[in-house]
Amino acid sequence: MNLLAIRAIYMNEMSRFFRTILQSFVSPIISTSLYFVVFGAAIGSRIDQVEGVSYGAFIVPGLVMLSVIMQSISNASFGIYFPKFTGTFFEVLSAPVNFLEVLLGFVGAAATKALFIGLVILGTASIFVHISIAHPFAMVAFLLLTCLAFALLGFIIGIWAKNFEQLQLVPLLVVTPLVFLGGSFYSTSMLPPFWQTVTLCNPVLYLISGFRWAFFETADVPVGISLLAIFLFLCICIGVIWRIFQTGWRLRD
Amino acid sequence: MAPILQVKDLRKTYEGGFEALKGINLDIEEGEILALLGPNGAGKTTLISTLCGITQPTSGTATVAGFDIRTDYRRAREQIGLVPQEIHLEPFSYVGANLHFSRGLFGKPRNDALVDGLLKRFSLYDKRRNRVRELSGGMKRRVLIGKALAHEPKVLFLDEPTAGVDVALRKDMWDAVAELKKEGVTIILTTHYIEEAEAMADRVAVIRKGEILMVEQTSELMQRLGRKVLTIELREPLAGIPPALGGLDLELAPDGLSLSYSYDTRAERTGIAGLMARVQEAGIVLKDISTTESTLEEIFVDLVSEGAQ
Missing domain, CATH: 3.30.70 (Alpha-Beta Plaits)
Known part of the structure; x- marks a missing residue:
């Protein structure tokens, strides 16, 4: 294992994050605050409680997941796409590293950034509402696994994308609707029975549900199934990347 | 002494069926400068890319310092530094950090003295805290050479290092190459400026349509064919x-x-x-x-x- 190379890629990716630390830090704080103003104060004041939890607190796990998922994807996809775009990826291809090391460097950094932002949002949210975490260990585990899984998905998107438009395509057209319709801001029990069944087809629902369970012990689906779903998603992403590395698809000539 | 670079029947056929390399055989001795000459599309860059690991060969073998580029790719690639034809640098990164990154990527521990030495050698020390995008074209090219040398390679590939570079800078580049040769670095360069090959190379390999037409001592080639x-x-x-x-x-x-x-x-x-x-x-x-x-x-x-x- 070329640990120094993994470290070099990881630190190089993180340095981009640190170069724009203000944007990285400030923008999630502002957007979270806005969500709280809109959903918490304006709309939330008209909603009593959801599953025995105040609406303001109820949306916190969904809000964290929303940002973490989007950040994991965008950081990882941009991280791998940008060197391809600028041509600097030749250096990685010519270095004494294997693809697992490249993956650990890029995905590790993307997941770290997303985790950091997730924690910032959690911190910001705690200013607005009282948050109790029933299962802190499970909460951290769900957060970490989600960061990793979606960073892997972002990595695939970054390899697949041939231009900046394609880079935005999957997050905008697929992931955003799935996250919003995955129970970020509501419980599926609030939906008519038919839509409750339809929502079960949304993989993001299982993540948000599991994450919310770690906070309030209320969930749309059993927590075991949530864990299984995230592991399944991780395995699919790893399988796809393993295949990409084997064939060198869109990486090597 | 065995050649530092041995290429045997190296072939590369692209997916569309285009044969970019048609059985290249080439031995390069340690410490020599070989100029790879050929028209556009001759296969110069494909050959370099294949030896450096950027492109996978279809068949054939190549070893660098005795290490096979496929079966022992880690040790083979550790020996190689590559300066690409195009200026591929991340515009927002810092000059000094760029060199440190390259060294780390090749599995070498951080060495401030060595990187500072390279920065001074290529007149980039004052710019080490500048972003790459603030540099002139010539400086960027020097950053690329610095990056290629940051992990102390034994073999340096220079893919058209002076393309689009002004006369003064070209001279600087030639001096740098001569100095590297003195240090024992083996250099393989491709160039369109034939005077460059004539002035610097110990041997010249002429490549055309994926085949090496001939490899000769520069002086002998002049004498034999002139x-x-x-x-x-x-x-x-x-x-x-x-x-x-x-x-x-x-x-x-x-x-x-x-x-x-x-x-x-x-x-x-x-x-x-x-x-x-x-x-x-x-x-x-x-x-x-x-x-x-x-x-x-x-x-x-x-x-x-x-x-x-």
């Missing part, structure tokens, strides 16, 4: 080539004051002795005689056009 022109300056102008000198490959200058005789140094008989005897017989009085050798560029054009026939 055409020379013998110029005879005359005391009195001639109105035309005298009949006594008919049948020879002679050209008379418009002012009638010099005769040029072109001959092949490879030929068994150059015909110079016969020419001189006939000049004397014709009673032509000589003022001076000089010879000029054809440049590598002329040789190269000859070779490539021969190959095309």
Whole structure:
């Protein structure tokens, strides 16, 4: 294992994050605050409680997941796409590293950034509402696994994308609707029975549900199934990347 | 001593069926400078990319310092530094950090003294905290060389290092290459500036359509393939080539004051002795005689056009 190379890629990716630390830090704080103003104060004041939890607190796990998922994807996809775009990826291809090391460097950094932002949002949210975490260990585990899984998905998107438009395509057209319709801001029990069944087809629902369970012990689906779903998603992403590395698809000539 | 780079029957066929490398065989000795000459699309960059691991070969083998580029790719690649043809640098990154990154990527521990030394050597030390996008084109090229050397490679590939570079900077680059050679670094460079190969390379390999047409010592190549022109300056102008000198490959200058005789140094008989005897017989009085050798560029054009026939 070329640990120094993994470290070099990881630190190089993180340095981009640190170069724009203000944007990285400030923008999630502002957007979270806005969500709280809109959903918490304006709309939330008209909603009593959801599953025995105040609406303001109820949306916190969904809000964290929303940002973490989007950040994991965008950081990882941009991280791998940008060197391809600028041509600097030749250096990685010519270095004494294997693809697992490249993956650990890029995905590790993307997941770290997303985790950091997730924690910032959690911190910001705690200013607005009282948050109790029933299962802190499970909460951290769900957060970490989600960061990793979606960073892997972002990595695939970054390899697949041939231009900046394609880079935005999957997050905008697929992931955003799935996250919003995955129970970020509501419980599926609030939906008519038919839509409750339809929502079960949304993989993001299982993540948000599991994450919310770690906070309030209320969930749309059993927590075991949530864990299984995230592991399944991780395995699919790893399988796809393993295949990409084997064939060198869109990486090597 | 075994060659530091050994290439055996290396082939690369792209998906569409295009054969970019058609069985390349090449041995490069440690510490030498080899110039890879060839027209656009000859396969120079494909060859370099394949040896560096950017492109996978279809068949054949290559070893660097004894390490196979496929089965022992880690150790093979550790020996290699690559300066690409295009300026590929992340515009927002910092100059010094860029060199540290390259060193780390190749599995070497951080070495501030070495990186600072490289930055000073390429006159980039003052710019080490600048972003890459703030540098001039020439400086960016020097950053690329610094990055390629940051992990102390034994073999350095320079893919058209002076393309689009001004004369002064080109000279700097040549000096840098000469210095690296002194340190024992083996250098393989591709170039369109043939004077560059002529001035720097110990050997020249001519590549065309994915095949190496020949590999020669630069001086031998000049000698073996070079055409020379013998110029005879005359005391009195001639109105035309005298009949006594008919049948020879002679050209008379418009002012009638010099005769040029072109001959092949490879030929068994150059015909110079016969020419001189006939000049004397014709009673032509000589003022001076000089010879000029054809440049590598002329040789190269000859070779490539021969190959095309």
